[in-house]
Amino acid sequence: MKRFPEKRVAITGAASGLGLSLARIFAENGWKVALADVQDDAGEAAARELSARTDAFYRHVDVRKTEDIQQWHRDILTRWDGLDILINNAGVATHGPIDTAPEEDWEWVIDINLMGVVRGCKVFVPTFKQQGSGHIINVASMAGLLHSPEMGSYNATKAGVVAVSETLLGELAPYNTGVSVVCPGFFKTNLAKTARSPDEGIQELIEKLFATSRLSADDIARKVYKGVEKREFFILPHRFYHALWLLKRYVPGVYLAQMKTLGRKVAAKRDKLIGREAKA
Numbered sequence: 190m191k192r193f194p195e196k197r198v199a200i201t202g203a204a205s206g207l208g209l210s211l212a213r214i215f216a217e218n219g220w221k222v223a224l225a226d227v228q229d230d231a232g233e234a235a236a237r238e239l240s241a242r243t244d245a246f247y248r249h250v251d252v253r254k255t256e257d258i259q260q261w262h263r264d265i266l267t268r269w270d271g272l273d274i275l276i277n278n279a280g281v282a283t284h285g286p287i288d289t290a291p292e293e294d295w296e297w298v299i300d301i302n303l304m305g306v307v308r309g310c311k312v313f314v315p316t317f318k319q320q321g322s323g324h325i326i327n328v329a330s331m332a333g334l335l336h337s338p339e340m341g342s343y344n345a346t347k348a349g350v351v352a353v354s355e356t357l358l359g360e361l362a363p364y365n366t367g368v369s370v371v372c373p374g375f376f377k378t379n380l381a382k383t384a385r386s387p388d389e390g391i392q393e394l395i396e397k398l399f400a401t402s403r404l405s406a407d408d409i410a411r412k413v414y415k416g417v418e419k420r421e422f423f424i425l426p427h428r429f430y431h432a433l434w435l436l437k438r439y440v441p442g443v444y445l446a447q448m449k450t451l452g453r454k455v456a457a458k459r460d461k462l463i464g465r466e467a468k469a
């Protein structure tokens with residue numbers, strides 16, 4: 190990270206889960222941290238915790254509102270006169286088969302997960318261009334690369350984040366500004382608590398999937414920090430999902446057959462969970 194001697198990072202969704210772990214790892218490494226979230230009590234508490242070791246401050250920033258991000262951007266420039274790394278991390282989860290997932294859930298998740306990232310990039314990129322330095326870390330998901338059944342809206346937002354990130358990799362190269370996209374599998378955070386689905390019991394199912402992860406939010410944050418240090422574009426913390434992605438790229442027929450099998454299993458599990466007979 191020698192390329193960023195001033196060590197200034199800004200993180201959305203920093204009051205919980207991966208965002209909070211990222212804030213801590215950057216602070217431990219001597220970075221100044223600007224935290225943004227919509228959970229003000231948790232965000233203020235995180236900033237107080239980090240202030241013991243670095244310059245940290247919290248702002249209420251709803252990534253659905255461009256004016257919130259613009260105000261945060263102005264506060265950062267006033268305080269630090271620039272920024273080195275922007276982490277677009279804020280996100281929510283959705284689930285649901287295409288025929289029953291409400292359109293409102295699609296709009297909600299697109300507005301936060303995809304448009305939130307787009308708005309963050311739009312507001313901060315002029316600063317990076319002007320500085321001739323900077324780095325953007327967009328938090329996508331393995332769902333952006335491997336599209337499991339019954340997660341259409343979430344998958345679409347994360348695939349969109351991967352696409353925007355790759356686009357910016359080339360677009361910002363002339364301005365000495367790097368880009369990384371983080372694609373983790375499941376790991377335990379508070380994401381299930383706000384997840385939306387037409388089916389009851391999905392939050393419990395997500396919690397169960399979280400429990401299968403060997404990596405914690407802190408482990409993922411450490412891997413992100415190392416990945417950015419090494420200027421990696423794709424940061425894929427879970428080895429198993431990384432291997433699946435290689436399977437998709439190099440042996441797509443086998444991968445797609447597995448997705449159909451998974452679809453049958455997921456439908457059977459969901460039907461059992463919500464007390465209906467499995468269709469298969």
Ligand SMILES: NC(=O)c1ccc[n+]([C@@H]2O[C@H](COP(=O)([O-])OP(=O)(O)OC[C@H]3O[C@@H](n4cnc5c(N)ncnc54)[C@H](O)[C@@H]3O)[C@@H](O)[C@H]2O)c1
Nearest residue numbers: 202205206207227251252278279280330375376378379380
């Ligand atoms: N937990 C997982 O298994 C997993 C896997 C892959 C990717 N991710 C991604 O990691 C990122 C962080 O999620 P997490 O798992 O730490 O969940 P989390 O719920 O613990 O943290 C998400 C944070 O984003 C904030 N947030 C939500 N909507 C917001 C908005 N409109 N404006 C500003 N902040 C908002 C929440 O208040 C929360 O503090 C998300 O983008 C998520 O999609 C998570």
